[in-house]
Amino acid sequence: MATNVSEFVIRRIREWGVTRVFGYPGDGIGELDGMLGSAERKGEGLEYIRPTHEEISALMATAHAKFTGETGVCIATSSPGAFHMLNGLYDAQMDNQPVVAIVGQQGLAALGTFVQQESNLERVFADVACYVQTVTSPDQAQVVIDTAFRTARLRLQPAVVILPHDVQAMDWKPPASENWVSRSSGAAPSTAVAPPASELQKMAEIINAGERVSFLVGHGATGATDEVLEAARLAGAGIITALRGKQVVPSEVTFHSQQLGLLGSKPSLDQMKGCDTLVILGSNYPYGQFLPATGQARAVQVDLKAEQLGIRYPTELNIWGDVKAVLQGVIPLLEQKTDLSWQEGVSRGMVEWDREMRDQAMLTYSDGVNPRRVFHELNERLPEKAIVTCDAGTTADWYGHHIRLRRGMLGDMSGRLATMLAAMPYATAAKFAFSDRTVVCTIGDGAFQMLGMNELITIKKYLCTWATKQFIVVIMHNDDLGQVSWEMRTEDGNPLWRGSQDVETMDYAAYAELLGFKGIRVRQDDEAAGALDEAFAHDGVTVIDAYVSRNVPPLPPHISREYAVNTAKALLKGDPQELGVIKDSAVAMASEGLDRVKGALHLGRDEHEANARQTDGHGRDDTHDTEGGR
Structure with a gap:
């Protein structure tokens, strides 16, 4: 039977080890869609997951790459479908993930003639992708697919293959041995890059010479957990993880x-x-x-992304390589530290910090449930091998402060892009990859309203395919785009503006019930534990609608002068939540004593008023002349 380009592309994708793709159909990619259906009927296809939006498909492909280490694949039609995928592909680009996007295009003869849905897709994707190529003939299909996958793997970036509609249906045969025709390899490249022995020796010498060594570990160290721990043990080091590196180092490591x-x-x-x-x-x-002062510390960086070496701190040694392979070479060269006082100090500090986080979670607020309480109770109940996702916004604060991923657990989010709504496609992609595990999505109501609500429909569609049905969505319901509200105050000194920040309220638990899922409402702090117990006892989908306070501050471990001054400015300008912010900020500091927050707010208020008097030029205090003389 003759093979066309679409059938070949499907087969080649399978040869690259891909078994699942995330797509949304359309006429621009119609022949490939048709062949995907035909291959499925023959038992030779790919598992095709169709969410409710192309943006979701790209985010799911990115999440699949993050959770599995495989190349994620997303498929969409021409112009509108392709454009919708951009946000998810930027997430892959900015978090260094291998993703291949296959997008449709109008027929070759139509290119450049302003027909419907014809656009310059190569130009559109040029910024986001490490490789973009239109397949213009059957002979080109093999090398373009192979190059896209190989480049995505080696560059840890998205690659884009554009398939014109007519090319998709052209006959394909193996490339011949002739000029201008490439016969490419489908062999996956090794990324276990390690430097010369001399560089490993330099790295070991720097670590051995240190008395107070700290490891900063990111998602790029995934798969190297044992090596990181052994190197830290020998070096007497404390370990810090970036937010996306949380899963690399188990929380039970006391000096993490x-x-x-x-x-x-x-x-x-x-x-x-x-x-x-x-x-x-x-x-x-x-x-x-937040990194050491310049000149304070000798520094080494190891990364597979060569262009990201030495750009955050003046490192003494930059090593282009895979973290696992590099540490395997360095560990035999490290000397066992006998003085472990630095590492032990980190462990003691974490005992105190965990106690403070627990105390913060047990505080009560006047306008809703303490969101920290919800995350604290969630963390206490996470089963073995659970997967937790969080969204951009205050859920990331609570996730960072309260969720402790034990060995075998996974957790992730949209990192450098920090796009809203990613928590739901991330969680759904994780459940497809590990359908026997419990998956928990933590998300704000603003992000849930974006496209998260839609994805409950996707879950309903595919629920029957999962080995276990347990999937929990925890919504921080405060009718506010909370993170942005706090950023307006603390970064810019502006009061909350309801016109931009208010989120229309709705009954999310009732929406879940409408789809046949379990919906649980949490309106009091002491209801959080029971709601989570009920969710974890249910082999099905549960949506927890937690009515949380909008004024709980995502306080940093140290309140800076700028943070305090800007917050005071915002309150003095007439923040509609002023009383709640002041009251709840004070409550939030109760576990440490009120002096910290009172001092910070008084500092900010005094400095703001002094600046205002200086600007007035007459020493006259006009800063309270608005909002009823407050």
Whole structure:
């Protein structure tokens, strides 16, 4: 039987080890869609997952790559479908994930003639993809597919293959041995890159010379957990994980101080202030203000992304390589530290920090459930090998502060892009990859309203295919785009503006019930534990609609002068939640004593008023002349 280009592409994708693709149909990709259906009927196809939107398909492909280590594949039609995938592909680009997108295009003869849905897709994808190519003849199909997969794997970036509609149906035969025709290899490249022995020796010498060594571990160290722990043991090092590296180092490791920065812990901040040696492993941690002062620490960085070496801190040694392979070469060269006081100090700090996080979770607020309580109770109940996703926004704060991933658990989010709504496609993709595991999606109501609600429909469609049906969605329901509201206050000194920040309320539990799922409402703090017990006892989909306070501050481990001043500015400008913010910020600091927050807010208020008087030029205080003389 004759083979056309679409049939060959499907077969070649399978040869690259892909068994599942995420797609949305359309006439621009119609022949490939038809052949996917034909191959499925023959038992020779790919598992085709069709969510409710092309953006979701690209995010699911990215999540699949993150959770499995395989190449993610998404498929869409020409112009509108292709454009919708961009956000998910940027997520893959910015979090260094191999994804191949296959998109349709109008027929070859129509290119450049302004016909319906014909656009310059190569130009559109040029910024997001490491490789973009239109297949213009059957002879080109093999080399383009192979190059897309190989480049995505080696560059850890998305690649895009554009298939014009007529080319999809052209006859295909193996490329001949002739000029201008490439006969390409479908063999996957090795990424176990390691440097010369001399570079490994330099790295070992730097670590051995350090007295206060800290490892900063990112998602790029996935698969190297044992090597990271052994190297840290020998070096007497403390370990910090970037938010996306949380799954790499088990939470039961006592000298793992979790995250760094606004979403991080005080022990991690203390490490960065006190270390004399910094080892960055598979991380592009972007917040340089939290890293050691220049000249404070000798630093080494290891990463497969060569262009991301040495761009966050003045590192002394930059090693292009795979974290696992590099550490396997370095570990025999490391000397066992006998003085473990630095590492033990990190462990003691984490005991205190965990106690503070527990105390913060047990506080009560006047306008709703404490969101920290929900995450604390969730963490207490996570079963073995659970997978947890979180969204951009305050759910990322609570995830960073309260979720502790034990060995074997997985967790992830949209990292550097930090796009809203990713938690739902991430969780759904994780469930497809590991259908026997419990998956928990934590998401804000704003993100859930974007496209998250739609994905409950996708779950309903595919639920019967999963080995176990347990899938839990925990919604932080506060009718507010909370993270942005706090960023307006703390970064720009602006009050909350309801016109942009309010989220229309709805009964999310009732929506879940409409689809045949279990819906649970949590309106009181002491209901959180029971709701989660009920969810984990249910072999099915559960949506927990938690009515949480909108004024609980996502407080960093250290309140900076800028944070305090800007918050005071926002309140003095007439923030509609002023009383709630002041009251709940004070409550949030109760476990440490009120002096910290009171001092910060008084500092901010005094500095703001002093600046205002100076600007007035007459020493006259006009800062309270609005909003009823407040």
